[in-house]
Amino acid sequence: MSLAASCPRCTSPVSGEGSSFACLTHGPTDPLWRPDVAGYDAFAELVGRIDDAPTYLPWPMSPGWTIADFGCVGEGPRVRATVTTIVGTSDLDGDVEVTVVSEDPGVGLGARCSGTTYDDPGPQISNGPPAIKVRAGGRPVPLWLVDGTGDDDELLARATFAGEADGRWLWLVMRPASAALLLSDDWLLADVTGFGPEALEMPFGGPRPTW
Incomplete structure (x- = not known):
């Protein structure tokens, strides 16, 4: 299954070809390339589009967890963001979805995946001690909790963490x-x-994320 182009900031399709794409809502944009169904062939196509942009995945994955989605914004030396989503279960939470976004400032993909208001994490980053540290690309990366928007049900639906790794925003959405x-x-x-x-x-495999 080949990758299809859409807007990185919203669910709208984009029109255009080559290096010129536009969203009806957000105007000219680098497209998000994403498969309809996650699979090895589509992932190989994704890797072929990426130059040296990191594409992070929790690894090793726990038994029973699968890669449900992935994508990149732009291609070749102009890749501005990458995303992966894995799904699985835990004894406490039941079905769980984890999305990891690495992006240049201003892309807006992390905000779309997390449901936050602004394209970038904002002043909450580095305000006080980090909520958690993970290792990305072999380096420790501090992440801060990013406040969500919406009613109580939406706030309970996800937790968003963000920080900086190698000059890019790193988002982790649970x-x-x-x-x-x-x-x-x-x-x-x-x-x-x-x-x-x-x-x-x-x-x-697994259900495609709703973002």
């Missing part, structure tokens, strides 16, 4: 919010574009 208890300081985010034989072990 659904439901209580799934954030799965996080620990030894949580590892691996850049899957550098995988060798491990890529053959990557499990795909």
Whole structure:
């Protein structure tokens, strides 16, 4: 299944071709390339579009967890963001969804995935001690809790963490919010574009995220 172009900030399709795309709502934009169904062939196409932009995935994945979605904004040397979503279950939360976004400032993909108001995390980043630290690309990365918007049900539906890794925003979105208890300081985010034989072990499947 090949990758299809859409807007990184909203669910609208985009029109255009080559290096010129536009969204009816947000105007000219670098498109989000994303498959209708996650699978190995589509992931190989994604890797072919990416130059050196990191594409993070919690790794190793727990038994029963699968990769439900992935994508990138732009392509080649102009890749401005990457995203992966994995799904699984926990004894406490039932069905769990984890989305990881690495993006340049101003792209807006992390905000779309997390349901926050602004394209970038904002002043909450580095305001006080971080809520958690993860390891991304072999380095410790502090992440702060980003306040959500909406009513109480929406706030309970997800928890959003964000920080900076290698000059890009790193977003971690957990659904439901209580799934954030799965996080620990030894949580590892691996850049899957550098995988060798491990890529053959990557499990795909599960429901596509609603963002």
